[in-house]
Amino acid sequence: MNRREAIQRVALLMGGAVIGSSLFLEGCTRTASKEVASLFEKDTMDLLGDLAEAILPKTSTPGAKEAGVGEFIPVMIRDCYSPEDQKSFMEGLAKIDDRANEKHGKDFQQLSSEEQLAFVNEYDKEASEYQKNKKEDDANHFFTMLKQLTLTGFFTSEVGMKQALNYVKIPGRYDGDFPYKKGDKAWAI
16 A cells, blocks of 8 residues: 555545544434423523522532533533423423422522522422432433533533633543542542
């Protein structure tokens, strides 16, 4: 094989890899139903950001809202969740303000930080119980999906990786016996 043939074969392989990856990624995207499309409205993304902030609030590091989790969740629900889970998520989200009004007499976003924390803790207990008892074909609980997406969105964001975790842009060699001090941040690589 001469140099020209080698270059042609590499170009063919690389072209196939690029075309194959784009076809693979296109397969992950779903068109949004009318209900799911409503997640992209500003008011809804603000509510999602506030819910995420109640789950992962600002402390010495930024919270979920600063990491843009409210904008991350709609994309993930639209593109990566089954229609059953999308429906469960939309139904759960629609009940947030009703439930907050029933318990506290005001919408979720009008609650104090302490009331929001109590609200999401109550939802978390309910979701844990639901997940334990659900059948295999049942949709996931709304709050379970919200919590998972909040954590994923935060810890994969620039803010989460660089300010909440120890971040190494180009990691070095693997050291399985690296000394750990209690209270150290986890590593993001």
